[in-house]
Structure formats: C-alpha cells, structure tokens
Amino acid sequence: xxxxxxxxxxxTGCVASGCHAxxxxxxxxxxxxxxxxxxxxxxxxxxxxxALGPIMIIYPEGSFYAQVKPEDCKEIVDEHLLKGRIVxxxxxxxxxxxxxxxxxxxxxxxxxxxxxxxxxxxVIDPExxxxxxxxxxxxxxxxxxxxxxxxxxxxxxxxxxxxxxxxAGFPTGLxxxxxxxxxxEQKYVCCNADEGDPGAFMDRSILEGDPHxxxxxxxxxxxxxxxxxxxxxxxxxxxxxxxxxxxxxxQAKEYGLLGENIFxxxxxxxxxxxxxxxxxxxxxxxxxxxxxxxxxxxPRPRPPFPAVKGLFNCPTVLxxxxxxxxxxxxxxxxxxxxxxxxxxxxxxxxxxxxGGNVTNVGLVEVPMGTTLREIVEEIGGGVPGGKKFKAxxxxxxxxxxxxxxxxxxxxxxxxxxxxxxxxxxxGLIVMDEDSCMVDIAKYFLGFTVEESCGKCTPCRxxxxxxxELLDKITSGxxxxxxxxxxxxxxxxxxxxxLCALGQTAPNPVLSTLNYFKDEYLAHIVExxxxxxxxxxxxxxxxxxxxCIGCTVCLKNCPTNAITGAVKVPHVINxxxxxxxxxxxxxxxxxxxxxx
Amino acid sequence: xxxSTIEFKGTKEQENLLxxxxxxxxxxxxxxxxxxxxxxxxxxxxxxxxxxxxxxxMGVSLSEIYGVVTFYSQFHLQPKGKYKVHICMGTACxxxxxxxxxxxxxxxxxxxxxxxxxxxxxSIDGLRCVGACGLAPVLSVNDDVYGKVTEDQVPDILANxxx
Numbered sequence: 001x002x003x004x005x006x007x008x009x010x011x012t013g014c015v016a017s018g019c020h021a022x023x024x025x026x027x028x029x030x031x032x033x034x035x036x037x038x039x040x041x042x043x044x045x046x047x048x049x050x051a052l053g054p055i056m057i058i059y060p061e062g063s064f065y066a067q068v069k070p071e072d073c074k075e076i077v078d079e080h081l082l083k084g085r086i087v088x089x090x091x092x093x094x095x096x097x098x099x100x101x102x103x104x105x106x107x108x109x110x111x112x113x114x115x116x117x118x119x120x121x122x123v124i125d126p127e128x129x130x131x132x133x134x135x136x137x138x139x140x141x142x143x144x145x146x147x148x149x150x151x152x153x154x155x156x157x158x159x160x161x162x163x164x165x166x167x168a169g170f171p172t173g174l175x176x177x178x179x180x181x182x183x184x185e186q187k188y189v190c191c192n193a194d195e196g197d198p199g200a201f202m203d204r205s206i207l208e209g210d211p212h213x214x215x216x217x218x219x220x221x222x223x224x225x226x227x228x229x230x231x232x233x234x235x236x237x238x239x240x241x242x243x244x245x246x247x248x249x250x251q252a253k254e255y256g257l258l259g260e261n262i263f264x265x266x267x268x269x270x271x272x273x274x275x276x277x278x279x280x281x282x283x284x285x286x287x288x289x290x291x292x293x294x295x296x297x298x299p300r301p302r303p304p305f306p307a308v309k310g311l312f313n314c315p316t317v318l319x320x321x322x323x324x325x326x327x328x329x330x331x332x333x334x335x336x337x338x339x340x341x342x343x344x345x346x347x348x349x350x351x352x353x354x355g356g357n358v359t360n361v362g363l364v365e366v367p368m369g370t371t372l373r374e375i376v377e378e379i380g381g382g383v384p385g386g387k388k389f390k391a392x393x394x395x396x397x398x399x400x401x402x403x404x405x406x407x408x409x410x411x412x413x414x415x416x417x418x419x420x421x422x423x424x425x426x427g428l429i430v431m432d433e434d435s436c437m438v439d440i441a442k443y444f445l446g447f448t449v450e451e452s453c454g455k456c457t458p459c460r461x462x463x464x465x466x467x468e469l470l471d472k473i474t475s476g477x478x479x480x481x482x483x484x485x486x487x488x489x490x491x492x493x494x495x496x497x498l499c500a501l502g503q504t505a506p507n508p509v510l511s512t513l514n515y516f517k518d519e520y521l522a523h524i525v526e527x528x529x530x531x532x533x534x535x536x537x538x539x540x541x542x543x544x545x546x547c548i549g550c551t552v553c554l555k556n557c558p559t560n561a562i563t564g565a566v567k568v569p570h571v572i573n574x575x576x577x578x579x580x581x582x583x584x585x586x587x588x589x590x591x592x593x594x595x
Numbered sequence: 596x597x598x599s600t601i602e603f604k605g606t607k608e609q610e611n612l613l614x615x616x617x618x619x620x621x622x623x624x625x626x627x628x629x630x631x632x633x634x635x636x637x638x639x640x641x642x643x644x645x646x647x648x649x650x651x652x653m654g655v656s657l658s659e660i661y662g663v664v665t666f667y668s669q670f671h672l673q674p675k676g677k678y679k680v681h682i683c684m685g686t687a688c689x690x691x692x693x694x695x696x697x698x699x700x701x702x703x704x705x706x707x708x709x710x711x712x713x714x715x716x717x718s719i720d721g722l723r724c725v726g727a728c729g730l731a732p733v734l735s736v737n738d739d740v741y742g743k744v745t746e747d748q749v750p751d752i753l754a755n756x757x758x
Contacts, residue, residue: 277668357691
C-alpha cells in the first residue's frame with residue numbers, strides 16, 4: 001500500500017534547476033531500501049515558487065523541501081521515509097515553525113493567493129488523466145453536454161463576468177455569443193498559447209501542470225458555439241508544455257472525452273496542436289490565425305472580428321490559456337462563487353509571473369483587486385539585497401513601469417490602464433534602483449522593432465524612430481527637443497497602427513516619461529545615468545584616498561588610459577578610456593568610481 | 596535572396612525524410628508551417644535548396660516559402676553551431692544582467708549575436724523569454740540549461756564543450 005507521496009515539481013523552472021537528477025536519485029534510494037511499494041513519486045506541474053527549485057513536497061506530512069540536491073536524496077529517504085523524521089535542514093525556511101511544520105498555505109508566499117487557474121498545478125501528475133478526473137476533471141464537460149443547452153452555457157459565462165486573460169480583457173461570454181450567432185457551416189475554437197510577453201510564463205505552467213483543463217474548456221466552447229474542430233497554437237519554445245498537451249489529447253481521446261460522440265451526446269470535437277515559430281506578433285489574434293493557415297503571421301484589420309470571420313474565414317472563438325483554465329470551475333461552482341472574488345469590473349483571479357529583483361520569484365494567483373504592494377512585498381518577499389524598489393513593469397512590451405507611488409492601487413484591468421500600464425498577460429517584473437528607466441524603455445522598443453511584422457508603416461518605421469531617439473539619449477546625445485519628438489511619435493503610433501502590437505508599443509516610453517522624467521533629464525542635461533547602466537554616460541575615475549598606487553590597473557588597461565607612478569594615486573585619461581571595466585575588476589581596493 | 600555561404604550537403608536520407616513529412620501533412624489545412632518545421636528539424640537550417648524542395652513538394656512558389664521562412668525567427672537561412680548557445684533576453688533575465696552575459700559570450704567566442712564561429716562549433720543567439728524566470732538569468736547550450744548565471748561563469752561553461 002502507498003503510504004507516502006513525493007510530489008516532485010517538473011515544470012520548466014525545476015527541470016532547468018535539475019529535477020530530473022533528483023527524480024533519478026530519489027528513485028534509486030527508495031529502491032535501495034525496498035520502499036517501492038509504499039512510496040509513490042508524482043511528477044507534478046509548477047508549485048509556483050520557482051526560485052526555490054528543485055522542489056519536493058512529501059505527503060501526508062506536507063513537508064516542503066527546497067533546493068534539493070541529488071546528494072540530499074539519501075538523507076530524505078533514510079530519515080523521512082524510513083524513520084519518519086523530517087529533514088529540517090532542507091525545509092523551506094518559512095515552513096519551519098517552533099515545534100511543528102507551518103502549513104504551506106500559511107506562508108507569506110501562499111497566504112494571500114487564491115488558486116483557480118492554477119488549481120491543480122503542483123497537485124496532480126499532468127500525464128495521467130485519471131488524476132485530473134479524480135479532482136472533478138471533465139465533470140463540467142459532462143454537465144454541459146448532458147444538462148445544458150449551448151445558450152445556457154453562454155449565459156452562465158456572461159453572468160460570471162469572466163474576461164479574457166490574454167491582455168485586453170474582453171468579456172468571454174460575449175465573444176462566445178458572437179461566434180455562436182455568426183452564420184457558418186464550419187466553426188473553430190482556438191487556444192492562444194503563444195505566450196510571447198517576456199517575463200510571463202503562466203500559460204506555459206498551466207499547460208505543463210494541468211493540460212486537461214484546457215482540453216475540457218475548449219470542448220465546452222466548441223459545444224457552446226457549434227464548432228467541431230479546434231487548434232491550440234503553442235510557442236515552440238515550450239517543449240515540455242507541448243509534450244504534456246500531446247499526451248493529454250491522446251489520453252482524452254482514448255477515454256472518449258475528445259473525438260466523436262462525447263458522453264453519448266452526439267457531439268464531437270477534434271483538437272490539434274500547432275507550433276509557433278518565434279514571432280511575437282502571432283500572439284495577436286488575427287496574426288495567430290493567419291499563422292495557423294500557414295502564412296506569414298501578419299495581422300489584418302478588424303472588423304470583421306474572428307467571431308464572425310476568423311480561421312480559414314470561418315467564425316472562430318479564440319481564448320487564452322488562463323481564460324480557458326477558469327471555465328470548468330465556473331461551470332461547476334457557479335457564477336455567485338466566481339463573482340464573489342475580484343473588483344466591480346474584473347471578477348475572479350489573475351495569475352502573475354513575478355520576476356526580476358524580488359525575493360520569491362515565481363507564479364502567483366491572486367484575486368483581482370489585490371494591490372501591487374501585497375504582491376511585491378507580502379507574496380514576493382520584497383526586493384532582495386537591501387536595494388530600493390524602483391518600479392514594477394506589467395504587460396510586457398505593451399505595458400508600462402509603475403512607480404512606488406501607485407503601490408496601493410488595487411490591480412484590475414481598468415486600474416492598470418488608468419495608471420499608464422496594462423494587465424497584458426500578467427508578467428510582473430520588479431526593478432530595483434540599479435535599473436535605468438530610459439534603458440528599460442529602450443529595451444522594450446528594441447523588442448518591438450524586432451518583432452514588428454512590418455505590415456503597417458506607423459509600427460514598422462515609428463517604433464524604429466522611437467528606438468533611435470532613446471538610443472540617442474542613452475548614448476549622451478539627447479537634446480531637450482527630443483521630449484516633444486518622443487511625445488508626438490508615441491501618439492501617432494498609438495492612433496494609426498494596425499494592431500495591438502503597434503498601438504501599445506509606445507507604452508513603455510510614455511509611462512517612464514510620465515513617472516521618471518528626472519531620469520531622462522539626467523541623461524539629456526547632465527549627460528549622466530543615475531543608475532549607472534548606460535555605458536556611454538559612465539565615467540571611470542580613481543578615488544585618490546583609496547588608491548595606493550599599486551599599478552595593477554595601469555598594467556591591465558588595454559588602452560593605456562591610466563597613468564601614474566608607484567605609490568602615487570593614478571589618473572584615468574577620459575579620452576582614452578573605453579569603459580571596458582577591466583580596472584574595476586582588477587582593483588583590490590575599490591578605488592575606481594564608476595558613475 | 597539570402598544565399599547561404601556554406602555549401603549545401605543534404606543526403607538522400609534527409610530528402611526522403613522531408614518527402615515523408617510532406618506526404619504526411621500535404622492534405623491538412625494550413626500544412627505549410629508543420630512541413631517547414633519538419634524540414635528545419637531534418638536539415639538543421641533552411642538553405643535555398645531545402646526551400647526549393649518544400650516549394651515543389653507543396654506546390655507553392657519559392658518566393659512564398661522564402662516569405663514565410665524569413666518571417667519567423669526560428670527558421671534559419673544559415674547553419675547553427677554544433678553547440679547552440681541560447682541566452683534568454685526576456686525582461687526578468689535582462690534586469691538581472693543577461694545583456695552582460697551575452698556580451699561576455701561574444702567576447703569569448705569572437706562572434707556577435709546570431710553568428711556562428713568559423714569552425715562551426717559555437718553559435719550564439721539571444722532568445723525571447725524561455726519562461727524560466729525563476730532562474731534568471733538563464734541560458735542553454737543545446738539541451739543543457741544553466742540558471743542564475745554570472746558573467747564569470749561564462750568561460751567555465753564554454754569549457755564544458757571542448758569536443
């Protein structure tokens with residue numbers, strides 16, 4: 001009989017930090033002591049606390065072992081599994097109470113979270129359909145197909161207030177209604193898993209940790225609008241997600257939960273995976289469908305909207321992964337349950353990928369209306385290394401940088417837009433005082449310039465010119481007149497670009513101009529980068545009091561820019577200095593000042 | 596057209612694999628992308644000769660194939676190195692110093708982002724977010740993933756791939 005379960009996180013984060021080696025080691029140790037029939041290893045999806053990977057939770061005790069190494073496995077098996085003694089030194093420190101384990105749900109990271117879309121991530125083995133079924137999986141589909149009419153499904157969704165989690169927040173029920181009412185023999189249901197925002201990885205984690213939820217929800221959508229064929233468009237950069245989804249589709253077909261005549265209802269639905277090929281613009285709905293059709297993934301003007309004329313010119317519903325993950329739960333638990341969470345305009349929860357300069361990097365799901373402060377400080381554990389918080393960036397290249405003054409704004413679709421950012425798909429990157437805001441704006445514009453598909457001029461040329469202006473400023477050639485030019489360009493790009501990529505591309509510039517104008521001024525007027533990031537504006541000088549005249553820097557300088565005699569403080573010739581940083585690396589006395 | 600500077604050395608075996616992939620997909624709706632992805636997997640890159648074969652097999656013009664291939668960043672007109680260094684340039688990695696790590700690789704190998712060393716051993720590519728932000732900055736060399744990398748580790752990482 002199985003008496004212990006080892007839940008081993010096998011999401012991309014933990015795979016990268018070496019969970020396969022842990023799995024092999026623990027399996028060997030279990031075998032060595034003959035516990036194979038009593039202990040079961042479950043490879044789960046993401047627990048969320050990626051910074052602590054590889055992660056292992058052993059039940060029934062619920063002990064959370066963090067940053068496990070292969071050589072720790074013998075101790076875990078010998079002590080914990082054989083003798084029943086928890087290995088305290090490997091526990092996640094927040095779970096170590098005075099005399100007993102603190103429940104994981106009471107730790108700072110998990111306390112304020114509410115997991116709906118991530119419900120089963122880290123709970124089940126995503127490669128076994130029975131585990132999903134064991135947690136009410138496919139029950140919502142059964143209910144829909146046997147008890148509800150398509151209109152009733154759409155009404156329920158409309159009443160729930162669910163809005164698209166991919167960025168724009170369009171009401172999902174309304175989208176389905178348009179597609180249901182659209183005329184057409186053939187209709188399609190698509191899933192947007194082309195998660196391109198740098199720093200966002202919730203869709204990947206859901207596909208890796210709970211792929212059946214997406215299959216179930218897409219089948220429900222197909223029933224509601226009258227479609228019989230669907231596509232999941234996944235980034236090729238997510239190999240684990242693709243494999244797990246393939247396995248899940250195969251298993252669902254074997255169980256008769258996908259394919260023809262599901263639940264003997266006469267309704268059938270077929271699902272296929274299509275891989276992206278590395279074009280950010282394909283996250284835009286019309287571009288995504290053009291790509292599935294086998295073309296260059298360029299967007300096209302709307303209307304007609306996909307609900308009327310989408311994939312292969314047929315009515316199509318396209319939702320994002322996280323949106324789909326909510327749907328079976330809404331059907332099972334009802335609209336009152338769902339609307340009890342969130343704000344006036346945004347119901348339910350939102351998953352954020354918390355990254356950058358924050359202690360608890362990982363995936364968090366919180367009710368809409370949670371403040372940035374709660375997410376960054378309480379859940380995220382604040383900025384590490386005693387550094388100061390500077391800004392939080394949401395919405396990727398379409399969003400903006402939010403300064404500390406807006407820390408207490410409750411986050412929902414409207415509020416984020418009001419403070420010059422946007423929800424986007426939910427990337428939340430924390431930046432500390434070492435980040436230069438002009439450089440960050442330039443970073444995002446560099447991204448958009450490369451990813452602009454080139455179809456419309458405002459985006460193709462406009463973003464390039466914006467980038468050039470920012471480059472001019474960060475290289476020390478900025479002029480005051482550049483402010484007006486930036487502003488004018490931004491507004492022209494917003495008003496005249498064809499798709500959301502161009503329409504939102506100026507947001508990183510506008511938000512940093514709005515909140516961090518002093519940094520732009522420092523670059524333009526004082527020719528100085530306050531964060532010490534922009535290389536062209538850096539000056540290397542030798543601090544006289546600290547320099548003992550050891551000549552090490554002088555000998556290592558590749559351009560002979562440093563002069564001086566033994567035991568006399570040296571001097572850097574600014575004209576010769578190429579800012580290669582060698583002197584800083586070589587100086588043992590911290591005598592070189594870089595600013 | 597981006598003419599490959601390296602001589603094309605496709606084998607009969609590879610050609611047969613490509614023909615199989617075309618036959619398998621040809622009648623599916625929107626088959627071109629899966630076929631191109633298969634072609635790149637078989638040959639490792641997409642030189643003109645391979646594009647020509649796909650064009651003929653699919654009954655599509657070469658210019659259309661070229662248009663699609665050059666649109667997506669995962670199709671390469673030039674071959675990549677035996678060891679493909681991929682450095683994540685997502686925001687989380689960027690704010691944790693991915694730019695400096697890329698620079699260091701460029702310096703150590705004497706090539707720029709997107710290029711391949713003359714001996715065909717290493718290529719460097721800055722990547723869009725790989726979604727492993729918890730380990731930022733992240734990079735991979737073929738299938739080996741390195742997390743929380745510092746600039747100083749770059750020579751040691753490269754030393755793992757001597758063969």
